[in-house]
Amino acid sequence: MPPKVDPVKCDGCRGESEPLCEQVCPGNLMTLDKATMKAVIRDPSDCWDCMTCTKACPRQAIQTVLQYQLAYFPGKLIPLVGTNSVTWTSIDCHGRVERFVMKTLVSGDDEDED
Amino acid sequence: MAKNIGIYVCGCRGAVSDVIDPARMQEELAKLKKSVGARVVHPWLCGEEGRELVREGICRYGLDCIILAGCPWTVNTDLFDALASAAGLCPEMVLRLDIREGCAYPHRGKPAEAFRKAANLIRMWTARARLTEPFSPVILPGNREAAVIGGGLAGMTAALDLAEAGIGVTLIEKESYLGGNVARLNKIFPRLCDARCGLTYLYNRLRETGKVRLMTLSRVTCLEGSAGRYNATVAVTPRYVREGLCNGCGECVRACPVEVPDDYNYLLGTRKAVHPPYPLDPVGSYVISRQYCPKGCEACRRACPAGAVDLDQEEGHLSLYFGSAVVATGWKPYPVERVPGLGYGVFPDVITNMQMERLVAEDGPTGGRMICPGSGREARRVVFIQCAGSRDLGHQPWCSAVCCTASVKQALYVKEKNPQCRVYILYTDIRTPGEYEDFYLKAQRAGVVFIRANPAEVAALPEGGLRIIAEDTLKGSVFQTDADLVVLAAGISPCGVENMPGDSRGRFEGESYLRYGLISAGRFHTGHRQCFPLETPNQGIYFAGCCQDPMDMDSTVKSALAASGRVLKTSAQKLEVSPMVAVVDRADCDKCKRCLEECPYGVFHLDKDGYPVPDQLFCRACQVCVGSCPRQCIVPQGFGIKHQIAMISARIKETAPGEPLAIAFVCENDAYPAVLEAGRRKMAYPANVHVIPVRCLGSVNMVLIKDGMSAGIDGFLLAGCRSDECHYISGADRAADRLENIADTFRDMMMDPDRVRLIRLRTGEAELFVREAETFVNRLREIGPNPFKAAVKI
Numbered sequence: 030m031p032p033k034v035d036p037v038k039c040d041g042c043r044g045e046s047e048p049l050c051e052q053v054c055p056g057n058l059m060t061l062d063k064a065t066m067k068a069v070i071r072d073p074s075d076c077w078d079c080m081t082c083t084k085a086c087p088r089q090a091i092q093t094v095l096q097y098q099l100a101y102f103p104g105k106l107i108p109l110v111g112t113n114s115v116t117w118t119s120i121d122c123h124g125r126v127e128r129f130v131m132k133t134l135v136s137g138d139d140e141d142e143d
Numbered sequence: 144m145a146k147n148i149g150i151y152v153c154g155c156r157g158a159v160s161d162v163i164d165p166a167r168m169q170e171e172l173a174k175l176k177k178s179v180g181a182r183v184v185h186p187w188l189c190g191e192e193g194r195e196l197v198r199e200g201i202c203r204y205g206l207d208c209i210i211l212a213g214c215p216w217t218v219n220t221d222l223f224d225a226l227a228s229a230a231g232l233c234p235e236m237v238l239r240l241d242i243r244e245g246c247a248y249p250h251r252g253k254p255a256e257a258f259r260k261a262a263n264l265i266r267m268w269t270a271r272a273r274l275t276e277p278f279s280p281v282i283l284p285g286n287r288e289a290a291v292i293g294g295g296l297a298g299m300t301a302a303l304d305l306a307e308a309g310i311g312v313t314l315i316e317k318e319s320y321l322g323g324n325v326a327r328l329n330k331i332f333p334r335l336c337d338a339r340c341g342l343t344y345l346y347n348r349l350r351e352t353g354k355v356r357l358m359t360l361s362r363v364t365c366l367e368g369s370a371g372r373y374n375a376t377v378a379v380t381p382r383y384v385r386e387g388l389c390n391g392c393g394e395c396v397r398a399c400p401v402e403v404p405d406d407y408n409y410l411l412g413t414r415k416a417v418h419p420p421y422p423l424d425p426v427g428s429y430v431i432s433r434q435y436c437p438k439g440c441e442a443c444r445r446a447c448p449a450g451a452v453d454l455d456q457e458e459g460h461l462s463l464y465f466g467s468a469v470v471a472t473g474w475k476p477y478p479v480e481r482v483p484g485l486g487y488g489v490f491p492d493v494i495t496n497m498q499m500e501r502l503v504a505e506d507g508p509t510g511g512r513m514i515c516p517g518s519g520r521e522a523r524r525v526v527f528i529q530c531a532g533s534r535d536l537g538h539q540p541w542c543s544a545v546c547c548t549a550s551v552k553q554a555l556y557v558k559e560k561n562p563q564c565r566v567y568i569l570y571t572d573i574r575t576p577g578e579y580e581d582f583y584l585k586a587q588r589a590g591v592v593f594i595r596a597n598p599a600e601v602a603a604l605p606e607g608g609l610r611i612i613a614e615d616t617l618k619g620s621v622f623q624t625d626a627d628l629v630v631l632a633a634g635i636s637p638c639g640v641e642n643m644p645g646d647s648r649g650r651f652e653g654e655s656y657l658r659y660g661l662i663s664a665g666r667f668h669t670g671h672r673q674c675f676p677l678e679t680p681n682q683g684i685y686f687a688g689c690c691q692d693p694m695d696m697d698s699t700v701k702s703a704l705a706a707s708g709r710v711l712k713t714s715a716q717k718l719e720v721s722p723m724v725a726v727v728d729r730a731d732c733d734k735c736k737r738c739l740e741e742c743p744y745g746v747f748h749l750d751k752d753g754y755p756v757p758d759q760l761f762c763r764a765c766q767v768c769v770g771s772c773p774r775q776c777i778v779p780q781g782f783g784i785k786h787q788i789a790m791i792s793a794r795i796k797e798t799a800p801g802e803p804l805a806i807a808f809v810c811e812n813d814a815y816p817a818v819l820e821a822g823r824r825k826m827a828y829p830a831n832v833h834v835i836p837v838r839c840l841g842s843v844n845m846v847l848i849k850d851g852m853s854a855g856i857d858g859f860l861l862a863g864c865r866s867d868e869c870h871y872i873s874g875a876d877r878a879a880d881r882l883e884n885i886a887d888t889f890r891d892m893m894m895d896p897d898r899v900r901l902i903r904l905r906t907g908e909a910e911l912f913v914r915e916a917e918t919f920v921n922r923l924r925e926i927g928p929n930p931f932k933a934a935v936k937i
Contacts, residue, residue, distance in 0.1 A: 038884060043740040049773065052733060087737065087773035089888040107892050111850035112775060112788050116931050118892040126893045128934035130853045141266070142174035143794060 031073035031094075032059075032082055038090035041066035050082035050091060084110045145208035145236065148272045149181035149200050150265060153188035153213030155243050160186060162247040162257050171262045178273050180204040189219055194226050201230035208236045208272045212265055215241035215819055233277045235781065240268045244822030245834055256798040256830035263795035263833055270789040271782070278722035278780050283760050285715045286371050286466025287311060292363055293638075295323025296696060297471035297688025299345045300703035301710075305469075306354035308707075310714050313356045313463055314349075315363060315377060319430045320421040321346060323473050324497065327407065329504040331696060332552045333582060338696075339422060346423055357425045364460075366468075370683025370746075370761040371713065375463045381456035382430045384417075388451035389428035391419065396429075398446030403435045405508065408501040409476070411494070411516060412508035417443050417452075422506075467683040467713050469706045474689035476633035477532040477539055485531055485631055486601035491517030492609055493601055495531075495633040496549055503556045513560060515628050518607055522564065522628040525557050526611050528599055529570040533634030535598075543634035544693040548579045550632050554591040555582075562590075567624060569596040569613055594622075601629055635693035674870055677706050683761060685709045713760060723764040723781040723838075725757035731776035741771035743841075743872035765871035766842030770878065775846055782837075784844050790835060791851045798830045803857035803923035805829075807916075808843045811836040812870055814862035814904040814912070821909035828913040829920040832860060839863070840901075841874025845881050848899060855932045858898040858923045862912065865903045875903065895926045 032050075041061055042048035048068050050059040059082055062069045068091070070076060083091045093106050107118045117129040152168055154160030165184045172182035181200045187193050188211065200206060209232065211223060216239035227237045242261045250257035287310055291302045294316030302312045320326065321342070328338040349355045358377065365376040384395075399415035407414070407421055416435040420427050428451070431443065436454075444452040476497050480488035487493045492515045494502065501507040502516075513522045527550045532538040547570065554566045568591060575583040587593065599613035604625065612623045677685040687706035688699040725746070727738075738755050739747045743765065746758040757768070769777045775784050787808075797804050809815045815836040821828060837843055840863030848859050861882060863875035879901050886896035900922075902915045 038887065042735060043737060049733070049735050052735070085773070087735070088884055089891075092891065105891070107888070109849045109852060109888065109892070110846075111853050112846055113792065113850065114853040116849070116853045116934065118894075120893060124893075126930070128930055129937055130931055130934045131937045141176055141269075141794070143796070 031070050031076040032091045033094055034068050035090045036067050038088045039067045040088060041068060049085050049087060053081045053085045055079060055081060084108050145272050145275050146178050147180035147204060147206050148178050148269060149206040149209040150179060151188055151197055151209060151211050152184045154186040155213050156187045159213060159243050159247040162251045162254050163261050164258060175269050180206055188213060198226055198230045201232055208275050210238045210240055210268050210272055212240040212242045214243045235278050236275060238268055238272055240264055244819050248822045248825045249828050250830040252827055253830060259798040260830045266793045266795055267790040270793040271786040274786050274789055281720050281722050281724055281759055283718050283720060285713055285718045287714055288465040289710050290463060290465045290468040291471060292468060293471035293473050294321040295471060295473045296325040297699045297703040300700050301469040301471060301687050301707040302355050303345060303349050304704055304707040305710060306352035308711055311354055313358060315361045316359045317362045319359050320424040322423045326423055327501060329500045332548055333578060342423060359425060370758050371466045373465050373468060377461055377463055379459040383433055383454055383456050384429045384431060385451045385453050386426055386428050388449045390449055394446045394448060395443035395452060398442040400442055401435050401437060408508050409498045411498045411501050467710045469685050469687050469710060470690055471687040472638040472690040474635045474637050477636045479531045479631050479633045482532050484600040487631055490603055490609060493629045495631050499553050499630045520627060524565045524626045525628045526626040527568040527630045529632045531631035531633050534571060539634050545695045546632035547574045548582060551582050551586045554586050555589060558589045566591045568593050569599055635689055637690045677709055720759055721764045723779045724759040724762040725768050725777055726779050727755055728776040728778050729754055731774045733774060735773060737771050738768040738777060741877060742768050765839045765874060767839060767871055767874050767877060770842045770844045775844060787847050788850055791847055792854050802831055803920060805831045805858045805860055805920060805923060806851060806856055807832050807834045807860040807862060808837050809834055810840045810863040811838060813864040813906050816906040817904045817908045817912045821912050824909055826909060826913045828916040831920045832916050839871050839874035840878040841871060843878055845885050848885055852929060852931050855929055857929045860919050861901045862904050894930060897922050897926060
C-alpha cells in the first residue's frame with residue numbers, strides 16, 4: 030500500500046522545488062503539492078512499497094500502511110534510519126508490535142572486549 | 144584517525160581513586176584493544192612525575208592521541224597543552240575526559256555505579272579518539288575593499304576609521320551633502336558646540352587619507368553575493384549641473400519659477416527647484432531637484448551664463464565590488480502628523496524638534512530668530528511635547544533615547560535667546576542618562592518648567608496662538624496652557640536600504656529588514672544582542688548608528704568605530720578562521736538544501752551544480768547545519784557527528800543491573816557548566832546519565848538518537864539554553880523542534896515519547912539539572928528497557 034504523508038509533520042522540505050521523497054522515489058511518484066507545500070503521492074496504485082521515501086524523510090512524516098490483505102488498520106511498518114543500522118517497528122492488525130534491528134555497517138569497535 | 148591512543152586515568156590524589164578502584168580500572172582498560180597503545184592508571188597526573196610519565200609515554204610509544212581522564216577540561220588546560228606540545232602533539236589530540244566532577248564526585252555514594260560509568264565514558268572517549276585528527280588550518284583570502292552605506296556621522300566615522308587602516312572605502316550617500324541629520328543640528332549636547340565643526344574636521348580627514356571614494360546622490364539599489372564578495376548596484380542621480388562649469392553665480396536660482404518645500408530645513412520654508420550646494424557637499428556645484436521642474440521649463444538653462452546646466456543628464460548605474468559593508472543609513476524623524484490631536488500639519492506653529500533646530504540656526508530660514516512659521520510673530524511662549532509617537536504602542540513602541548536631552552537643549556536655546564520667554568516641557572518621563580542629568584538641572588535652574596503630562600491635545604485660539612490641553616499625571620488633573628510655538632519631540636525612525644539581501648536565497652526584505660518591529664519579532668534580529676551586537680544575519684554587513692537603535696552622537700561614533708573594527712577583522716590579505724567551520728562532503732550530499740534553511744546566519748549558498756557551499760569566512764562554527772543534515776554529510780573538523788555516533792555505538796553497559804542507560808547531550812556554553820557545578824558541589828544525581836558536551840544543542844543530529852535506539856540506549860536527555868538566550872540565535876529551539884518530531888515518531892512506533900527529553904539550563908542551575916536528571920531516570924525506570932534491546936537482530 031502507498032505511503033501516507035502526515036501533513037502536520039511534512040514541511041515540504043522547507044519549500045524546496047523537489048522535496049527529498051521526490052528525489053529518492055524510484056517510480057517518480059512523489060511530488061510537491063504547490064498549494065499546500067506538502068509532499069503528495071501522485072498515483073498511489075503505482076507504488077510498489079519500496080519504502081525508500083519512508084526511510085529518507087528527514088521529518089519522519091511518511092508512513093507505510095500495510096496492505097489490508099495483510100493487516101487492517103492500524104497495521105504499519107515504521108523504519109528509523111540510523112547511520113549504521115535501520116530499526117523497524119512492525120505493528121500488525123491486532124496491534125501486536127514486532128521490532129527488528131538491521132545492521133547496515135559493521136562497527137569498527139567490535140574488536141574491544143565487552 | 145588516531146592509530147595509537149594513550150589512555151591515562153588520573154586518581155587525582157584520592158578524589159577519583161577513592162571512589163573508582165584503580166586496580167579494577169586497569170583491568171577494564173585492558174579490554175580496549177583497537178588502536179590503543181598505552182593504558183595507565185596513575186595516582187596524580189598533574190604532578191611532576193605524572194606529567195613526565197605522560198610525556199615519556201607519548202615519545203616512547205609514539206602515541207598520536209591521548210585521553211586524560213580526570214578533571215574537566217576547564218582545569219589545568221595550559222599545563223596539559225604545554226605538556227602535549229613539548230611532546231609534539233597538537234592540543235586537539237589531547238582529549239580531556241571528566242571523571243572527577245562528572246563521575247567520582249556526584250556518584251561517590253555508589254562506587255560500583257561510578258566505576259561502571261567511568262568505564263563507559265572511557266570506552267566512549269576511546270571511540271571518539273579513534274576518529275580524532277589534528278586540525279588542518281583553514282586559510283581564506285580576504286578583501287581589502289569596503290563600502291559604507293550612508294554618509295552621516297556614523298558613516299563618515301566608520302569610513303575614516305577604515306581608510307586610516309588602509310582599506311579602500313566607498314562612501315555612498317543619497318543626498319548631495321554629507322553629514323545627514325547631524326549636519327543640520329544647530330548645536331550638539333553636552334558641550335553645546337557646533338555640530339558642523341566636528342563634521343568638517345571628519346570630512347577634511349577623509350579627504351586627506353585619499354582612500355575614500357565619496358559618492359553623493361547615490362543609492363544602493365541591489366546588493367548581491369555574500370561576505371567577501373558583495374556586488375552592489377548603485378544608482379547615481381545626476382545633478383543636472385555640469386561639474387567644473389558652475390561658478391556659483393546664482394543666476395539659475397533667480398530664474399527658477401518654482402518654489403518647493405525646503406527639505407534641507409525639514410520642510411520649514413521654501414526653496415527653488417535649483418539650489419546652491421549645501422555645506423559638506425563634496426562636489427560644490429549647484430543641484431537641480433528635477434522632480435519639481437515644470438514640464439518643458441528650461442529657465443535655468445537659459446539663465447546660466449556658464450552653460451553649466453544640462454537638463455538631459457541621465458541616471459547612472461554602476462556596480463561596486465567589496466568584501467564587507469557598514470550600513471549606516473541613519474534615521475528619519477517619526478512622521479508626527481500620524482499622531483492625532485497634536486496638530487502637526489494642521490497648525491503651522493506646531494513644529495518638530497528637527498524643525499526647531501533649523502529655526503534657531505543662524506543659517507536657517509529665519510536667520511536664527513525664533514519667528515513662528517504660521518503667525519510670523521516672535522515666539523514668547525514655547526511648549527515642548529515629549530514622546531510624540533515614541534513609547535506608544537500605536538506608533539513606535541521604543542524610547543527614542545535622545546529626545547529628552549534634545550528638548551532640554553532646545554529649551555536652553557530659547558532661554559538663551561530670550562530669558563523672558565516662558566518654556567514648558569510636557570514629558571512622560573525625563574530620560575537624561577549619565578552626565579546629561581547636569582543638563583536637565585541646568586534647564587531647571589534657567590527657569591524651564593517641567594510638567595509630567597499625558598499626550599496633549601493642541602487647538603488653535605481664535606485670537607491667534609495655540610492652546611494645549613493635557614492631563615497632569617502627577618496631580619491627576621487636566622490643565623491647559625497657551626503657546627505661540629509648540630515643539631513636538633518626534634522619535635527616531637530607522638531608515639532602511641533598498642534591496643538588502645534578506646536571507647540565503649536572496650529573497651529581498653528591503654526596508655523592513657531594519658525596522659524595529661521585525662527586529663524585535665525575531666525574524667531579522669541582529670543575532671545575540673550581547674555577543675554579536677552589530678551583525679546582520681547576512682555576514683559581512685554590520686550596522687552602525689541610528690539605523691539599528693536610537694542613540695546619541697556619542698554612541699553613534701562608538702558604534703561606527705565598533706562596526707569598522709568588525710570590517711577590519713575580515714580585511715587582511717589572508718585570514719585564518721576557526722578550523723571547525725562547516726565543510727560539505729559532496730559525495731554524500733543530495734542537495735536537499737536543508738542546511739540553507741537551518742543555518743542561523745545564512746552562510747550557505749548554492750554553487751552552479753546546486754551543492755551548498757558554506758561561506759567559511761563567516762561561519763561561526765555553531766554546527767546547527769550538522770544537526771540539520773539528513774545525510775550527515777556536513778563534516779567540520781574537530782569533534783562532530785562521526786565521533787558522536789561512534790561514542791553512542793561504543794557498546795556501553797548499564798551502570799547497575801536493570802538500570803536504564805541514558806545519554807545527555809549538553810550545550811557547552813550553558814548546560815555543561817551547570818552539570819560541572821552539580822559535580823563540584825558533590826550533588827548526587829543518577830549515574831545512568833552519561834554526559835557528552837556539544838557545541839550547541841542545534842548541532843545534535845537526530846540520527847544520533849536513532850542510532851542510540853538501535854544500540855540499546857534507553858533514553859536521551861538534551862540540555863541547552865533558554866529560547867532567547869542561545870548564542871547561535873535558535874540552536875536550542877531547533878533541537879526542541881526536532882525532538883518533538885522524533886517523540887511523535889516514537890508514539891507511532893508504540894514507544895514512549897518520554898525517552899527523549901529537552902531541558903533548558905542556565906550556567907548556574909545545578910540543582911535544576913539534578914532534579915531533571917532524577918525525574919528523567921525515574922521515568923525511564925517506569926517505561927522499562929528500550930524495546931530494541933529485545934528486537935530481532937538481522
